Amino acid sequence: MVSKTRSDSRLRAVLGPTNTGKTHLAIERLCGHSSGAIGFPLRLLAREVYDKVRAIKGDRQVALITGEERIEPPGARYFLCTAEAMPRTAGELAFVAVDEVQLAADRERGHIFTDRLLHARGREETMLLGSSTVEPMVRALLPEIEVETRPRFSTLKHAGSCKLSRLPPRSAVVAFSVEQVYAVAEMLRRFRGGSAVVMGALSPETRNRQVELFQSGEVDYIVATDAIGMGLNLDVSHVAFASLSKFDGVRQRRLTPAEMAQIAGRAGRHQQDGTFGTLSGSRNGGTLEFTDDEIYAIEQHRFAPLTHLFWREAEPRFDSLATLIADLESKPDVPELAAAPEAIDLAVLRRLVDDLAIADGVKTPGLVRRFWETCQLPDFRQQGPDLHARFVARLWEDLRGGQIGADFVAARIAELDRPEGDIDTLQGRIAAIRSWAYICQRPDWVLARDEMAARARAAEARLSDALHQRLTERFVNRRTAILMKTVGKDAGMLRVTLDEAGRVMVEDQPIGHLEGFRFVVDAGASHEDRKLMLAAAERHLPQLLALKAQALVHDELGELTIEQGQVLREGRAVAQLERGKSASRPRLVLVRELAVLDHAQKARLAEALELWLESSLAPLAPLRAIEEGALSPEAGSEVRALLLTLASGGGSIGRETAGLAQVPKDKRPLLRRLGVTIGSLDVFVPALLKPAPRHLLNAIGVDRRPLRERMEPVIAHKGPLPAGYRRAGNQAIRVDMAEKLFRAAHDQRAKSSGRGFLVDVALATSMGLSPDNFRLLMRDAGFRPGDSRTLAEGTFGPPAPVRWSWRPPRKDRPTPQSAPRPVAQSSAFAALADLVR
Known part of the structure; x- marks a missing residue:
């Protein structure tokens, strides 16, 4: 019943728990012989080792033989097979190994592994790999065999029960039904961004792709059936059991300690320690907790030996x-x-x-x-x-x-x-x-x-x-998976970029975009994702904002604009403009999103923005002139009051509110030197009535009145009066244009020697002012048209021109103070009346 071994052929068994390097040893021994074969329990494992040996020996010398796949180059000398597909030509190959020989006790496939254990022999060396539980059977059936036991490279510790939402990264969850695998994977997608899925029903190609999802770090979790226990070498640090029982084809039963250890042993590879435990909150298949005896057996790798x-x-x-x-x-x-x-x-x-x-x-x-x-x-x-x-x-x-x-x-x-x-x-x-x-x-x-x-x-x-x-579409939310890494210890290793469209990308997954320097979460994100995205932004945005701020400092300041009291770049706020020492010198304050920059970065950006702002405010030089004039000792209190009022009015105020009556005559030349015009109805600075300064005054928030883009001489008017204009009926006229009409009328008055004088309406018409509105405007300045004279009966020709008269509006007189009202003797303040006289 047992094949005889040649006297010069070595028969050995290498036994021990998972992560002892048994398979690695078999590959080394295979490659050290002139020919050989290894039988594996899974097609997936055969394919994995086939790729490794092919990299060592070359494509033409290595064959892969499974039930569904056969890659056998002519003259191949090394064969990687499933146990069922192993060649039965005893003695023709120098080396033969069988992996996981403890499966000889499996109800469905055990007879296959038993046959290989008894009959598969290499001409020079035969190696049996498996768990220590098979040692008594091997020694009894093969008395001449050399048995080598290997210790596990790392320790395996019980970590207790854990909620799915608190499962540590690099964890594998093991379930024993497709429904449970799907349910756990769905929940991990919600809580942790998803997981890879490995089941025996998947094709090897699909399993490889899913394993690569986990191994590459794209997801930190893998959900699998007990197929994970058969040699899948994964970077797993913790194994969580979703159930401790399974249906073995005959009945539902609790896993044996050896089966538990085979699965739990996937945690901790090489010299990295691993942990195992259960998922709390699940009770599928009975009590979901290890007994003390089971924990001891798994941690110490002590199991009952196989009896047959x-x-x-x-x-x-x-x-x-x-x-x-x-x-x-x-x-x-x-x-x-x-x-x-x-x-x-x-x-x-x-x-x-x-x-x-x-x-x-x-x-x-x-x-x-x-x-x-x-x-x-x-x-x-x-x-x-x-x-x-x-x-x-x-x-x-x-x-x-x-x-x-x-x-x-x-x-x-x-x-x-x-x-x-x-x-x-x-x-x-x-x-x-x-x-x-x-x-x-x-x-x-x-x-x-x-x-x-x-x-x-x-x-x-x-x-x-x-x-x-x-x-992947069903069980992996790539964005959530990446966001989970941003709050973990490896967050600093993630690649965070800003694309040309302003989207913030973490490992090529968009988490939001920048509006200026403000991070905006993706509108389609779920509530859970929004919290993760904001956490990711707090961790990674400073470096992106620093790069963006540096670009502003060096070569992109020309793209800035000022609107509504803000400095904007591409329509997004970079800084706020607050009231400064004067109307023409606003104070620049960086937006609060830039608070994440360090002090030096903020200082450099603020300095660059202030230099740009200073040059951009050049059209407000006339306003600065009157502000500085107000501070001059030469001005005196009366002129200072007028200039400050004029500055706060944006360079244009009504004469009746200017306080000219208090300004001495000898101070008015100072006003002219500062560019101030004292008109018939308005005191204004003509240079500030141009479009550029008016736009700036509106943009920095000094003048909130309606703005005319081109500052036309005459406009149709309804509603609030635009800055720099005076009402004229249903029209409005710029104050300097109105003064031009008044000056022309006074010139005509000065030339007239008789009663009344003529006023040329053509100038007003050329500006676009209607005759009726012209009369209303002139009336405000003290001009009155005379009655038109009709032609005598029997005469023909144009009517005689209207002659105008003028009377000063007298709006510069100081407001007389009213006499104080007498205090009644019965008042409680009567005794104080004498003190204020």
Whole structure:
């Protein structure tokens, strides 16, 4: 029952818990021999090691052989296989290893691993890798074997129970049903930005892509079934069990301590310690907490040894179907071995043999062998014996007469090669395509085998890409995942950039945008994401704002504008302008969003902005002149009062409010030197009536009155009076233009020697002022038109021109003070009246 080992061949077992370097050792020994093979429990592991060995030995020397995939270059000397696909040519390869040999006690596949343990031998060296629990069985079955036990590189500690929302980064959550995997992954998407998902039902390509999501750090969590315990080398620091029981194909039962340790051992790789625990708040499958004995066993790697391994005849006879079944159901004659439970292939065989229409056509040993090979098609769809038997029966109808036509296989593959659909739909198609990939790998089942196998692999790759995309869309919120890192210890390593559109990007994921120097959260963000985005902004924005401020200082100040008391860049506030020492010298205050800059950065930016502001306020030089004149000792109190009033009025005030009556005659030349015009109705500075200074006065907030863009001489008027204008009926005229009309009228009055004088209306008409509004304006200045004279009866010609008169408006007189009212003798203040006389 046990294959004999050559006397010069070394047979050794390397046993120990996870993270002991067993697989690494096997790879080293494989590459140290002239040829060899390693059998793995999973296609995924075989592929992973295939890539490693290929990098060492080259593509032409390394082969990958699994049920669904076969990459075997001519002359290949190193074979990475699943246990079922290992070559049985004993002694032809220098080195042979079998990984996870403790699976010989597995109810479904144990007989496969038992057969490899007993019969797979290398010409020079054979290595069995697995858990220490298998040691008694190995020593009993293989007395000549060398047993080497290896300690774990790192420690594994129990961390207790933890809420999902408080799960530490780099954690794996293990669940035992698809529904529970999906539920946990959905919650992690809400709380932590998502997770990778690994299940046995996924194709190896999809699992690899999902594992890469986790390994690359794009997500900090992975949710998996117990398939994670089989050699997936992940950067996991904590393993959390969502359940401690599973359905093993027969019943729902609690995990054994060895099974718990196999899964928990994924935490802590190499010399990094790991922890394990449970998820609080979940009670699926019974009490969700480890017992003290289980914790001790897992931490100390002490488990009950296996008492038997499952065995099934690996080389049955094919004389007849009855003989085949009898051999497969035979019992071993070694006490350490037990007859394997009915596996799916034997269950399918028994069901099809009961169908006489099928069994009657399988009589010769060749047909019996071919029929058994057909029944061994794996149930990738996980449909169970009855449904799987129907698929095998249809397949046998095609194989009984020879090979399946390439056109038929290509059509079946094309039907499945559709990447649309949800997760469950794509998983079903991948399972189906894996069945056809297996069929195409058989040496004599399909015509144009290599072409059809390539088509099946390509279809599986496309479906796997689509499934990975659906899983990522459903279970990963990339922005939230990145934001979670911004509040963690690795936040400083994240790449934070500002794109040309002003969007703030953390690892290429937008979290908001800058309006000027103000961070605005993405409008479509959820409430949870908004809080994370603001936290990310607080941590990362200072560096972006510093770069933006530096750009302003060096070469982008020309893009600044002043509006509504603010300094703007691209329409966004950079600084506020507050009332300063005078109206023409506002105080510049940086917006509060720039408070995150350090003192030196703020000082440099403020200095640059103040230099720019000083040059931008050059049109207000006339206003500064009257402000400085008000401070001159020469002005005196009367002129100072007038100038300050004029400055606060933005360079234009009504004469009646100017207080000219208190200004001595000898002080008026000073006003003229300062650019002040004393008009008939207004005191104003003509230089401040131009568009540029008026715009500035409005922009810095000194003059809040309506603004005329071009400061036209005459405008239609309704509502508040614009700055620098005087009302004239239903029109308004700029005060310097009004003064021009008044001066022209006074010139005519001075030239007239008789009663009345003529006033030229043409000048007002050229400005756009209507005749009626002209008369109203002139009346305000003391001008009165005379009555028009009618022509005598019988005479013809134009009417005689109207003659005007003028009387001073007398608006400069000081306001007489009213006499104080007498205090009644009965008043309580009567006694104080004498004190104020």
